[in-house]
Amino acid sequence: MGYAFWVDETAGAIADPVRREILVMLRSGPMSAGEIAGRFAISRPAVSRHLRVLRESGLVRAELAGRRRLYTLDPGPFAELAGWLAQFARPSGWEHRLDALETEVHRTRRERRRPGGAADGGKESTA
């Protein structure tokens, strides 16, 4: 058990400036794909693929609204990654402050598995 491959997914998704900017945009509410793409200088298909990465990593959820596609933030993975990071950054007695976060982590873990449902693998445990 412990933290596993989804940290990779999440960290990988966040490790791109465009994708991070998209996430920041979505903080102020759901947006359509075109609306998002409109705010970037790069081509729309490029943004579309960034959105795909964000979807597959679970950071974002897409909801079909007519011929448009509304994107919304999913806080789960953020909390998971933050939880993983907390192992390293504990200025002074941090761990007990992360209880609520842990709860969030376990609550959303199962729901977030990608359709295909690749197995966990078990490697990269925290201990």
Add this chain to the structure above:
Amino acid sequence: MGYAFWVDETAGAIADPVRREILVMLRSGPMSAGEIAGRFAISRPAVSRHLRVLRESGLVRAELAGRRRLYTLDPGPFAELAGWLAQFARPSGWEHRLDALETEVHRTRRERRRPGGAADGGKESTA
């Protein structure tokens, strides 16, 4: 001001399984380069370069000890990234819990700038 490009550095560094495993190793105390490399199946130069990335991202500090090189964790960047993530994962009134973290962030920000000292740029603000 606000979060900026060092999120990129940190996230990029963390977005690799080998590097994350190195970080986990170092949680239990400082280790030499060879000692770290010895625990991986990949070649030692490969590990050496991963260590370089970790060094440049500030997640790790190297201290020369004779002909060996001791690596130690630096909690600063972890806290920074966690702080950035906190904007998104706020199950319920999280922000005030991150004050101590914010302090840590500002305390270590300046010390961590890479020797070359590339300018901040100002983009990718949190607002």
Add this chain to the structure above:
DNA sequence: AGAAAGCGTAACCCAACGGTTACGCATTAC
């Protein structure tokens, strides 16, 4: 001094990634 140990760097190769244009499919508008 000479040999060995410990690390990092350089040069090289292939896979992955992010960008582009062309295209296809569904949904709304006329």
Add this chain to the structure above:
DNA sequence: GTAATGCGTAACCGTTGGGTTACGCTTTCT
């Protein structure tokens, strides 16, 4: 029904990234 809009995918291309082997420099051992 036909045109236009919205969005995703496919095919392609240059760049980046992580792996390898070969090499060089410094520090310890004998």
